[in-house]
Amino acid sequence: MINVTSFRHGTLCAGVIAAEKGNGVCSAGVAFNATLVALKVFGIEEKYLERGLWEGKQFNYDKVHLALQHKRNEIDIYSSSFNVEEPFIRNELLSRTVLQQGVEQGRHGKGSIYVFSAGNSGDEAWIHDRNLETFANSIYTLVFNSMGINGSRPIYIRKGACILAATVGDHKLLTGEPLRTTSNKNGCKAFSGSSAAAARAAGSIALMLDANSNLTWRDVAYIIVHTSSLDAVKHEQEQTNGAGLKFDSYFGFGLLNETAMVLKAKDWKNVPLLQNMTFSAAIIHNSAHSVKSKVLVHTCKPSSNNCVTNVEQVSVNMKLSSDEASFKATDIILVSPSGTESYVLNHYTGNNTFDFKKQIHETWSFSSVHFWGENAAGEWTINVHHTRWTELFNWNFVPHHAEITFFGYCEICNASLFEENAPSYLLQKISNVYETLPIHTWLQVAVTLVAVAIVTIIFYYYNLFSKITFVLNLFKLTIQKRQVTPVFIPQSQMNKEESDMRSDE
Structure with missing residues (x-):
């Protein structure tokens, strides 16, 4: 049975x-x-x-x-x-x-x-x-x-x-x-x-x-x-x-x-359709114990089909070569522009031993949810290093190529929807949204604001001057209408007039 x-x-x-x-x-x-x-x-x-x-x-x-x-x-x-x-x-x-x-x-x-x-x-x-x-x-x-x-x-x-x-x-x-x-x-x-x-x-x-x-x-x-x-x-x-x-x-x-x-x-309102954008990483540092790559994510146009400002998930796609022991001793850390660190690969902490002769040649995606809600624009860093360099005299982990793919949606395009769904502690400051605007757009905005300010000032002072002039003229006219010429009467004449008045009585 x-x-x-x-x-x-x-x-x-x-x-x-x-x-x-x-x-x-x-x-x-x-x-x-x-x-x-x-x-x-x-x-x-x-x-x-x-x-x-x-x-x-x-x-x-x-x-x-x-x-x-x-x-x-x-x-x-x-x-x-x-x-x-x-x-x-x-x-x-x-x-x-x-x-x-x-x-x-x-x-x-x-x-x-x-x-x-x-x-x-x-x-x-x-x-x-x-x-x-x-x-x-x-x-x-x-x-x-x-x-x-x-x-x-x-x-x-x-x-x-x-x-x-x-x-x-x-x-x-x-x-x-x-x-x-x-x-x-x-x-x-x-x-x-x-x-x-x-x-x-x-x-x-x-x-x-x-x-x-x-x-x-x-x-x-x-x-x-x-x-x-x-x-x-x-x-x-x-x-x-x-x-x-x-x-x-x-x-x-x-x-x-x-x-x-x-x-x-x-009461939830559906989030917009998923979009993604991919950037290649450039290796800027390579030593016997670590490798560092950087990706500069430029701002994207809201009209683009691949514009992600509000991040949901991030994937590091890496082509690598390593022996088994070196791979087990490796950390891969992705750092966002805001300083968030996510270990997309943690080193092995167990007690098993691994073979230096067994080779690994792979292209693999390491994903992270840790950047949820962050803005994609800015400098992202991939840090690859091993944690047992005192034991591993020959660290053979080699990242040949790496890309970062961002998954999410365009927050600028759908700001009202995001604000309707998200709790208060998740709402990013409006400055974070404005930081995603390109330089030429900022220049256009600045020139427009300066022009508007100049016109406003001229209009304000012109109207103020006109009002002051009108008030002064009105005040002058009032004074002229109220002005009386004083008459001086000699004291002897005043005494005579008083005596005449008494005699009449």
């Missing part, structure tokens, strides 16, 4: 998302009125299946790609609680194409919503950074990590600039009540990890769509960014980006707030 008790992972995830409410079995799912579709992408060799072991699992990329495009106009959310443990997948282009088609065509043009977990293998995994995984590093997926009890960092989670946010993956609440959900044969089982976190995030997004079915896939991301918070997080590695948003390399923009998500979804 086949033992299937070890293969209940999908059932557990399904229970977290949409287990029935009020049937007395386990806990209700987050979106208990949602409809579920099971898409099987794994295969198990029979000899392992009979023993109830995972070692024989067969991961079929073709099945994954078929699943991610299955009934795009009927399925809203694809909840994927699995990870690829092999970096630099050769069919990465196919994966990216399937995902891009999904967000462009799915849900009748509003975009399929792809939810992925951030992984459970911790710092010891070969893919120690989520940006090395072909699905997680896509700008078309929403990646969620697991937060531990009281906001702690579970030992099994991994870093990644592509991680959008986190949910409570080990317990029902931050306080520590175990998360129990449906299992095989109508049973209940405790469930934890980033798989549970991703399932919970998928259920939360389902509640948002129930509140507003017109949300696009990017609207969903915006609402999550705007409503998540790091206030409950004990892991103190947060930064604040140039748009005032706090983020963390493990938890993205923080813990999901389902209530705030649903409330904001009800």
